[in-house]
Amino acid sequence: MPRRYDPERRQRIIEAAIRVVGEKGLAGLSHRSVAAAADVPLGSTTYHFKTLDELMVAALRQASEGFAKVIASRGGLEDARTDLATELAAWMGEWLAGDRTGVELEYELYLAALRRPALRPVAAEWADDVARRLAHRTDPVTARALVALMDGICLQVLLTGAEYDEAYAREMLRRVAGGG
Amino acid sequence: MPRRYDPERRQRIIEAAIRVVGEKGLAGLSHRSVAAAADVPLGSTTYHFKTLDELMVAALRQASEGFAKVIASRGGLEDARTDLATELAAWMGEWLAGDRTGVELEYELYLAALRRPALRPVAAEWADDVARRLAHRTDPVTARALVALMDGICLQVLLTGAEYDEAYAREMLRRVAGGG
DNA sequence: AGCCGTTGTGTACGACCGTACACAACGTTG
DNA sequence: CAACGTTGTGTACGGTCGTACACAACGGCT
Numbered sequence: 230m231p232r233r234y235d236p237e238r239r240q241r242i243i244e245a246a247i248r249v250v251g252e253k254g255l256a257g258l259s260h261r262s263v264a265a266a267a268d269v270p271l272g273s274t275t276y277h278f279k280t281l282d283e284l285m286v287a288a289l290r291q292a293s294e295g296f297a298k299v300i301a302s303r304g305g306l307e308d309a310r311t312d313l314a315t316e317l318a319a320w321m322g323e324w325l326a327g328d329r330t331g332v333e334l335e336y337e338l339y340l341a342a343l344r345r346p347a348l349r350p351v352a353a354e355w356a357d358d359v360a361r362r363l364a365h366r367t368d369p370v371t372a373r374a375l376v377a378l379m380d381g382i383c384l385q386v387l388l389t390g391a392e393y394d395e396a397y398a399r400e401m402l403r404r405v406a407g408g409g
Numbered sequence: 410m411p412r413r414y415d416p417e418r419r420q421r422i423i424e425a426a427i428r429v430v431g432e433k434g435l436a437g438l439s440h441r442s443v444a445a446a447a448d449v450p451l452g453s454t455t456y457h458f459k460t461l462d463e464l465m466v467a468a469l470r471q472a473s474e475g476f477a478k479v480i481a482s483r484g485g486l487e488d489a490r491t492d493l494a495t496e497l498a499a500w501m502g503e504w505l506a507g508d509r510t511g512v513e514l515e516y517e518l519y520l521a522a523l524r525r526p527a528l529r530p531v532a533a534e535w536a537d538d539v540a541r542r543l544a545h546r547t548d549p550v551t552a553r554a555l556v557a558l559m560d561g562i563c564l565q566v567l568l569t570g571a572e573y574d575e576a577y578a579r580e581m582l583r584r585v586a587g588g589g
Numbered sequence: 590a591g592c593c594g595t596t597g598t599g600t601a602c603g604a605c606c607g608t609a610c611a612c613a614a615c616g617t618t619g
Numbered sequence: 620c621a622a623c624g625t626t627g628t629g630t631a632c633g634g635t636c637g638t639a640c641a642c643a644a645c646g647g648c649t
Contacts, residue, residue: 254524272598340520342568344434353569374581381557388522389533401554404585452628
């Protein structure tokens with residue numbers, strides 16, 4: 230088979246990696262599984278990403294950007310007339326409703342930084358980015374705490390299989406946000 | 410080699426599994442690696458734990474119990490004269506200081522429930538257990554939120570490599586706990 | 590044209606994995 | 620003692636993995 234030049238090969242591999250993690254989990258991520266999902270030969274994935282860590286960094290960064298786009302397009306965060314806690318609680322509800330593949334995918338990549346130092350700068354960037362968006366409506370320190378609380382609440386739902394209680398989330402977010 | 414009867418074989422395998430996860434991460438856990446760490450033949454680990462999930466459940470449960478013992482022995486949580494937020498923030502500081510192998514180990518097993526439904530009941534049990542301990546000092550709903558916030562703060566420190574800011578943690582815990 | 594670095598491909602090697610399964614050693618029961 | 624279920628052991632099979640490496644196709648340069 231003749232080799233076809235593909236300037237977006239790298240990008241397609243990253244997208245395939247995200248698909249693989251979403252479907253089979255991070256444990257199912259390998260050069261081979263990604264190659265199959267992207268419909269490229271094995272040598273291609275190892276060429277563009279020497280290690281799996283590199284691939285995960287690219288995938289996490291991409292997922293992070295997609296996530297940022299979603300919450301940006303949603304608006305409401307900028308609107309000072311809406312209550313911040315209510316807004317955040319409602320948004321978590323939407324995020325956790327229905328198909329959780331996307332949520333699990335993003336948390337799995339994010340949490341992978343626990344054991345993979347290579348991912349930490351990207352994870353830090355993500356957390357900072359979200360906090361910066363909230364900082365328009367409150368102070369930076371409170372913003373960081375809101376992110377922490379949202380992470381904690383989401384994880385409790387995802388890890389324990391509990392139902393998401395929006396009223397509860399709203400109340401606790403309001404306590405942290407104060408008058409904001 | 411003659412086979413030696415070992416009534417605590419199962420327990421030794423669990424302890425070896427915890428050691429392996431602590432040293433090599435959850436990804437390094439296998440029937441073989443555990444067998445080597447416990448100094449038992451391969452067939453022994455597969456006999457006592459048909460699947461790795463079973464082994465993880467046992468390890469998480471054990472780690473959870475050890476954790477419970479530590480915070481119980483620390484006391485202070487029962488003492489109504491101390492400020493709850495101050496107490497919790499100080500305790501997180503101790504936990505995160507120094508060698509983080511134990512912290513990482515416990516969070517890694519806990520977070521593994523995200524993709525492994527078999528672990529969820531154990532994770533839920535753990536979260537409930539911690540919340541119940543706090544419930545002596547505040548209401549159950551607030552207790553759950555305090556656990557969520559602590560998880561979120563811990564994860565931000567562990568995932569992003571940031572420094573732990575005890576004053577910040579104390580302030581935010583106080584906001585959630587209210588007068589408690 | 591010829592040369593060369595980059596990008597892409599195919600294949601093979603050694604390591605590790607879960608699983609299965611036959612067999613050995615034991616405790617219990619009759 | 621004999622029979623039997625439980626517990627422990629050794630080995631081997633098929634599969635997947637990361638990695639390496641020789642080679643092919645291309646673009647830019649002289």
